[in-house]
Amino acid sequence: MSEAQEAPRMPDECGVPDPQKYMHPVMKKNYGAWDWHDRPIVGVLHHVAKSGDEVWTVKAGTQRQMDIHTIRKLCDIADEFADGHVRFTTRSNIEYTVSDEGKVKPLIEKLEGAGFPVGGTGNSVSMISHTQGWLHCDIPGTDASGVVKSLMDAMYHEFKHEEMPNRVKITTSCCQINCGGQGDIAINIQHTKPPIINHDLVSNMCERPAVVARCPVAAIRPALVNGKPTLEVDEKKCICCGACFPPCPPMQINDPEHSKLAIWVGGKHSSTRSKPSFHKLVIAGIPNNAPRWPEATEVVLKILYAYKEGGKPWERMNEWIDRIGWPKFFELTGLPFTKFHIEDWRGGRNALNASSHVHL
Amino acid sequence: MATKKHDTPLLDQLESGPWPSFITGLKHLASDEDQQYAPMVNSLLGQLEHSYETRKGYWKGGTVGVRGYGAGIIPRFSEVSSKFPESKEFHTMRVMPPAGMHYDTKVLRELCDVWEKYGSGLIALHGQSGDIMMQGISSENVQPAFDEMNEMGFDLGGAGAGVRTSMSCVGAARCEQSCYDEAKAMRMVINNMLDDMHRPSLPYKFKAKFSGCANDCVNASHRSDFAVLGTWKDDIKVKQDEIKKIVETLGRKGFNDQVVNMCPTRALSLNDDDTLEIDNESCVKCMHCINVCTKALSVGDEKGVTILVGGKRTLKIGDLMGTVLIPFHKMDSEEDYEWLVELSENVLEFFADNALEHERTGEMIERIGLVNFLEGVGVDVDPNMVTHPRTSSYVRMDDWDEEVAKWNKRKGTAAAE
Structure with missing residues (x-):
């Protein structure tokens, strides 16, 4: 008996929790039986169920990386207005659901007063999808939280207004693996120099065949330096992608000066109208200028406002560019078009213009 | 005892401006003198300021876990711990949220209490793969923090070469465009793969995501190996x-x-x-x-799903979008959900058996060809799987007649139904 008591606790492999337990009661009651919705004002969704029940959802932006005081403050607001329930979106916005329309306005005032901007609905710029960066990642070239904070400050108006042709999804990534994902605009680290190798550490820290296998261009090979087994990089072949760095930290790819930011446009996840598309490079070589990244912010705003000005209603960024053509995009944004914009990766020829369709 | 605060002139610049500031939150935690986490967060701010000065990260991985699991904790050890000793261990615990990310304030407050007691007080809602990211905990506190959260009904998510934490959209809970029960499908599929999540031994990561319609609010098409998207068959x-x-x-x-x-x-x-x-x-x-x-x-009444496989980001051969595996399968009975679970299991098993090390599902399909993959998972070819048929004549077609016969037989069976 005493042995059983002293046995270590083993995990209860309970998996994904059932949301029904935590859901707002009106959502639970009308689960799978909603009829239509509209957006009475920016930041508010109004859903009507087939039963006639109605809910208003107020959406607010957060900093994602939240201290417990902030979360408790958000909870206090939910207790006061939303029957003690909240929901988060994939882009770290918080949603409060109320079944009494009269609570919408005071809830918005409360959130705004507590520093949480209400918006992010419809054709606005929503919160930037967000990676970990210097705060917590083991391979970051920049700090996502800081870049996101700087950009959201600059795009605050666009979060709180639905003035874009369609929704704008922006992403950031702290390395070229691009955990932030596809975006209408994506701000990603782009390394420009091969890794600097600490040969003394490689054999102890890295599983060398795995590192060799991971290189997309077969530029890494085993070597012997000062009598120690290590790895070397064919620097002419190296594309500076940084794929070797995560499995082999002595192959340092991050460089305070030469790791730059690149901006990509036209990524789209949905199959709405056009099929999903990957984002495309439009500019590189932007300094990784902490703590406010003014150069990156300037380019993002330039692209964003060109789209806002020129996009027709419901055109996403990629659809707008498909219509106006790339020459016009580079003209409107004032960005340079270089040899590096021409795809030379696998399947690259598919990205060439095989027609006489030219924008003149 | 008041700890000396690290100066953070660069980070302080992230406190201005209208958007909520994570730095203000971290500084608040660092100033909670009576809490166990204050020295750790002060030290973290020191290291982060150092990163902002030098434009480099200073975390390295390692091995930290809880009893019985081989994944779910992201170990972080500081490379500059001599300067910032109190945050020398700053691990993240990936915790799976309720499907659709619904909470009541009671459970959110309880999670905060756990993190106040054992962690840094910093929680990200949510990470890119959909986890509650409980950020910043020492090695020795990982097990008791997990035990308390596990008792509350929470489980660790995925990391490394295993099944990863999933996401489903708000879906049926509040959206009239929902074409199936996303939360139910997600929980059935993922909870059937927990062994491959908690004890990862796959060639590489495996992600599944669940969106209720083509708007794909959880970005399943590109960001998952197994993407389930709601659709319908009859009229709008x-x-x-x-x-x-x-x-x-x-x-x-x-x-x-x-x-x-x-x-x-x-x-x-x-x-x-x-x-x-x-x-x-x-x-x-x-x-x-x-x-x-x-x-x-x-949306119409005859609802169901389209399933795409093979979406992924850059590493190693470049970006791949998910492509159609199942054009349509109705989702109205319990058997339909069981069918989905079985299909996901077949795809995962085929991946586990046939992918090379560090190869994702999409890359494996790229290497072996879609037809071999379809044979492996027992799915028939369908013109909805392609943008257009083959354009190259360089192909050997010895058994053309047999394949035509199969097609005719399938069409005959479909017509008879």
Whole structure:
């Protein structure tokens, strides 16, 4: 008996929790039986169920990386207005659901007063999808939280207004693996120099065949330096992608000066109208200028406002560019078009213009 | 005892401006003198400021876990711990949220209490793969923090070469565009793969995501190996009186520009009497017209899913979008959900058995060809799987007649049903 008591606790492999337990009661009651919705004002969704029940959802932006005081403050607001329930979106916005329309306005005032901007609905710029960066990642070239904070400050108006042709999804990534994902605009680290190798550490820290296998261009090979087994990089072949760095930290790819930011446009996840598309490079070589990244912010705003000005209603960024053509995009944004914009990766020829369709 | 605060002149610049500041939150935690986490967060701020100065990260991985599991904790050890000793261990615990990310304040407060007691007080809601990221905990506190959260009904998520934490959209809980029970499908599929999540031994990561329609609010098509997207088979439902109201608001030109002409398959036409004509056979269920006319148009009754496989980001061969594996499968009975679980299991098993080390599902399909993959998972070819048929004549077709016979047999069976 005493042995059983002293046995270590083993995990209860309970998996994904059932949301029904935590859901707002009106959502639970009308689960799978909603009829239509509209957006009475920016930041508010109004859903009507087939039963006639109605809910208003107020959406607010957060900093994602939240201290417990902030979360408790958000909870206090939910207790006061939303029957003690909240929901988060994939882009770290918080949603409060109320079944009494009269609570919408005071809830918005409360959130705004507590520093949480209400918006992010419809054709606005929503919160930037967000990676970990210097705060917590083991391979970051920049700090996502800081870049996101700087950009959201600059795009605050666009979060709180639905003035874009369609929704704008922006992403950031702290390395070229691009955990932030596809975006209408994506701000990603782009390394420009091969890794600097600490040969003394490689054999102890890295599983060398795995590192060799991971290189997309077969530029890494085993070597012997000062009598120690290590790895070397064919620097002419190296594309500076940084794929070797995560499995082999002595192959340092991050460089305070030469790791730059690149901006990509036209990524789209949905199959709405056009099929999903990957984002495309439009500019590189932007300094990784902490703590406010003014150069990156300037380019993002330039692209964003060109789209806002020129996009027709419901055109996403990629659809707008498909219509106006790339020459016009580079003209409107004032960005340079270089040899590096021409795809030379696998399947690259598919990205060439095989027609006489030219924008003149 | 008041700890000396690290100076953070660079980070302080992230406190200005209207958007909520994570730095203000971290500084608040660092100043909670009576809490165990304050020295750790102060030290973390010191290291982060150092990163901002030098433009480099200083975390390295390692091995930290809880009893019985081989994943779910992201170990972080500081490379500059001599300067910032109190945050020398700053691990993240990936915790799976309730499907659809619904919470009541009671459970959120309980999570905060756990993190106040054992962690840094810093929680990200949510990480890119959909986890509650409990950020910043020492090695020795990981087990008791997990035990408390596990007792509350929470489980660790995925990391490394295993099944990863999943996401499903708000879906049926609040969205009329939902075409199946996303939360149920997600929980059934993922909870059937927990062994491969908690004790990862796959060639590489495996992600599944669940969106209720083509709007794909959880980015399943590109960001998952197994993407389940809601759709329907019958006609779009139309309330013509509501269409007329929208035409009145937008004008005929506006309605044609914003609705009719944006249909990707030219399936819409505005009649002379301002009612909408829909060529439902040509409709690809893209959601555009329904998104614009939320009150007038809605998804059909014969709901189900389209399943895509192989989406992934850059490493190693480049980006891949998920491509169609199952064009349509209805989702209305318990058997349909069980079918989905079985299919996901087949795909995962085939991946586990056939992918090379560090190869994702999409890369494996790229290497072996879609046809071999289909044979492996027991799915028949379908013209919905391609943008267009083959353009190269360089192919050997010895058993053409047999394949034609299979197609005819399938068509015959389908017709007989």
